Amino acid sequence: MASEHERGRVKTMETAFDIIETLVALDGGRISEVASELGLAKSTAHRHLTTLEELEYVVVDDGVYRPGLRFLQIGEQTRTRQEAYELAKEKVTDLAAETEERSQFIVEEYGRGVYVFRDTGQRAVHTDSEIGKRIPIHATAAGKALLATLSDERITEIIDHRGLPALTEHTITDESTLRSELEGIRDRGYSINQQENTIGLRAIGVPVEHGDGTPFGALSVSGPTHRFQGTLFEETLPNLMLGTANELELNIQYS
Amino acid sequence: MASEHERGRVKTMETAFDIIETLVALDGGRISEVASELGLAKSTAHRHLTTLEELEYVVVDDGVYRPGLRFLQIGEQTRTRQEAYELAKEKVTDLAAETEERSQFIVEEYGRGVYVFRDTGQRAVHTDSEIGKRIPIHATAAGKALLATLSDERITEIIDHRGLPALTEHTITDESTLRSELEGIRDRGYSINQQENTIGLRAIGVPVEHGDGTPFGALSVSGPTHRFQGTLFEETLPNLMLGTANELELNIQYS
DNA sequence: TCCAGGAGTTCGACGATGCAGAACGCTTAA
DNA sequence: TTAAGCGTTCTGCATCGTCGAACTCCTGGA
Structure with a gap:
C-alpha cells in the first residue's frame, strides 16, 4: 500500500x-x-x-x-508559540476592519502557503474555517510576497518540488515570468494577484520580515475585481498595506 | 520504556x-x-x-x-466541522464585549473540559493561547455546568477515571458534595465557581444543549472576586448568561 | 594545525512486534 | 430463525522497528 x-x-x-x-x-x-x-x-x-x-x-x-481536540491544542500551541503571531493577528483584524474585505496572514511551510489567521470585514461572514489550509504559493498575493523574501536557492527548491500548476487561465506557470514578477515585487514592496487563484478575485500582498531580514510571513487583502480597481487598488490599498506591514515589522522587532 | x-x-x-x-x-x-x-x-x-x-x-x-502547522489544520477542521461551533464563538465574543471580562466555551473530551473558544473584553489582553487546553472538569464553572448535563453513569465514569484532585482549598473533592452541587445547578440553570480553580477568581457557567437535549458544551465568564460580587454576581450575570445560552440553543436548533 | 568532543547519519543483525486471517459473539434486518 | 455485517480477540509468521557501532562533519581549544 x-x-x-x-x-x-x-x-x-x-x-x-x-x-x-x-x-x-x-x-x-x-x-x-x-x-x-x-x-x-x-x-x-x-x-x-x-x-x-x-x-x-x-x-x-x-x-x-x-x-x-488534541490536534487543536498542539496546533494552537505551535501557532502562538511565537509572540509575533499574536501581533500578526492584530494586523489581520485591523486590515479587515479598515478595508471591510477579507484579510489573511500566511507563512511558508514545505513550499506552500499556510493560512495562519484570517478575518473578514462583515461580522456575518466571519469564518476561520480555512485556517491551516495549504495553498499553492505561486498563485496567491501573499504567497508571491512571501516567495519574494526567500533566497534564490529556496525558490528553486520550491518550484522543483511543487511545480507551477495552473489554477486559472491567469496563473503564472512559467518560471522565468515568475522570477521577474518576484523582482518587481521586491522593487515595489508589494504583490498583486490578478485572478491567478480564483476568477473574479484580486488581491494585494505584502511580505513581513523579522528585524534581521529573515522571512516571517505575508499579509494580504483580497476582494472582487469590481471593487478592487482604480485608485483603491493601485494606490490606497498598497499604501495601507505597506504601512501596516511596516508597523508589524517594527512591533516584532521591539517586542 | x-x-x-x-x-x-x-x-x-x-x-x-x-x-x-x-x-x-x-x-x-x-x-x-x-x-x-x-x-x-x-x-x-x-x-x-x-x-x-x-x-x-x-x-x-x-x-x-x-x-x-498541519496540527492546526486538523484541529481547526475538527473544531469547525460542527456548524454549532461557529455560533458558540459568536456568543463568546458577545459575552466578552458585554461583560468586559474573560469568557469561554468548553466541551467535554475524555472526562476533562477543553477550551474551544475564548475571548476577553479588553483588546490588549486578547489571547487565544489556551485554546485546546484541558482543565479538570469539577473545578471550573463551565466544567460543572457541563457535568450537570451528563448522565449519571458518565459522571461516575469521569470521577472514577479522573478523580477529584484539589486545585485550591475551595475545590470540591468529595463526590457526594459534587453530586448535590450538580443537582443545584440543574435547578438553578447555571453554575458558580468560588475560587475552586484559582484563588481570586470567580466564574459563572451555563450548559448548552442540542435541541434533543444531548450535551453540547458550556459557556462561562470569569473575573476577579472583587468585581464578581453583589447584584452583578448574583443576578445580572446569571441572567445575562442564561439568556445567551438560551439564544445559542435556539440558534443551534434552527440552523 | 591537529585533536577531541559532540552531533547527525548510515548500516547490519536481532528479536520484538505489527500484520493478516480466521474464528467468535453481538446486533440488526429480512 | 437465519444471515449478513460489524467489532473484538487470538495466534503464528515474517516484517520491520530497535539498538549499537562505525563513520562523517563541524566546532572549539590547545
Whole structure:
C-alpha cells in the first residue's frame, strides 16, 4: 500500500497518520470503513484506532471515530508559540476592519502557503474555517510576497518540488515570468494577484520580515475585481498595506 | 520504556506521539535531545523524526525539529466541522464585549473540559493561547455546568477515571458534595465557581444543549472576586448568561 | 594545525512486534 | 430463525522497528 515512500522510514507511523487523515477526510469513520478505505485488515485498523483513542488523539462516539481536540491544542500551541503571531493577528483584524474585505496572514511551510489567521470585514461572514489550509504559493498575493523574501536557492527548491500548476487561465506557470514578477515585487514592496487563484478575485500582498531580514510571513487583502480597481487598488490599498506591514515589522522587532 | 500501557496496542505509534509531545514540551528539540529525553537510541529518534518531517507533521529548522502547522489544520477542521461551533464563538465574543471580562466555551473530551473558544473584553489582553487546553472538569464553572448535563453513569465514569484532585482549598473533592452541587445547578440553570480553580477568581457557567437535549458544551465568564460580587454576581450575570445560552440553543436548533 | 568532543547519519543483525486471517459473539434486518 | 455485517480477540509468521557501532562533519581549544 502506498509504497511510493522511501525505504528506511517508520512504516507503522505512516499508516497511523493515513488513518488520521482518512478520519479527517471522511468526517469520522467506523473501523471497517477505515480498513477498506486504506486496504488494511480489520484487525489492524481496530488496533490502530484503539491505540489512537487511548492516546486521546481520537474520540469515538457510537462506533464512529473522529479526530480529537488534541490536534487543536498542539496546533494552537505551535501557532502562538511565537509572540509575533499574536501581533500578526492584530494586523489581520485591523486590515479587515479598515478595508471591510477579507484579510489573511500566511507563512511558508514545505513550499506552500499556510493560512495562519484570517478575518473578514462583515461580522456575518466571519469564518476561520480555512485556517491551516495549504495553498499553492505561486498563485496567491501573499504567497508571491512571501516567495519574494526567500533566497534564490529556496525558490528553486520550491518550484522543483511543487511545480507551477495552473489554477486559472491567469496563473503564472512559467518560471522565468515568475522570477521577474518576484523582482518587481521586491522593487515595489508589494504583490498583486490578478485572478491567478480564483476568477473574479484580486488581491494585494505584502511580505513581513523579522528585524534581521529573515522571512516571517505575508499579509494580504483580497476582494472582487469590481471593487478592487482604480485608485483603491493601485494606490490606497498598497499604501495601507505597506504601512501596516511596516508597523508589524517594527512591533516584532521591539517586542 | 513506558510500559505501563496495556498490551495489544501499537507501540510504535506511542513512541511517535511521545516524540511529538516532547517537541511540544521542549518547544522544539534536536535529535539527540529527543532521544535522551525519551530514552531512545539516537538512530531511532532520527528515523522517527525524519519520517514525521516527510509526512509534513514536523518542520526542521537548522537541526531543530518543531511540530508543524498541519496540527492546526486538523484541529481547526475538527473544531469547525460542527456548524454549532461557529455560533458558540459568536456568543463568546458577545459575552466578552458585554461583560468586559474573560469568557469561554468548553466541551467535554475524555472526562476533562477543553477550551474551544475564548475571548476577553479588553483588546490588549486578547489571547487565544489556551485554546485546546484541558482543565479538570469539577473545578471550573463551565466544567460543572457541563457535568450537570451528563448522565449519571458518565459522571461516575469521569470521577472514577479522573478523580477529584484539589486545585485550591475551595475545590470540591468529595463526590457526594459534587453530586448535590450538580443537582443545584440543574435547578438553578447555571453554575458558580468560588475560587475552586484559582484563588481570586470567580466564574459563572451555563450548559448548552442540542435541541434533543444531548450535551453540547458550556459557556462561562470569569473575573476577579472583587468585581464578581453583589447584584452583578448574583443576578445580572446569571441572567445575562442564561439568556445567551438560551439564544445559542435556539440558534443551534434552527440552523 | 591537529585533536577531541559532540552531533547527525548510515548500516547490519536481532528479536520484538505489527500484520493478516480466521474464528467468535453481538446486533440488526429480512 | 437465519444471515449478513460489524467489532473484538487470538495466534503464528515474517516484517520491520530497535539498538549499537562505525563513520562523517563541524566546532572549539590547545
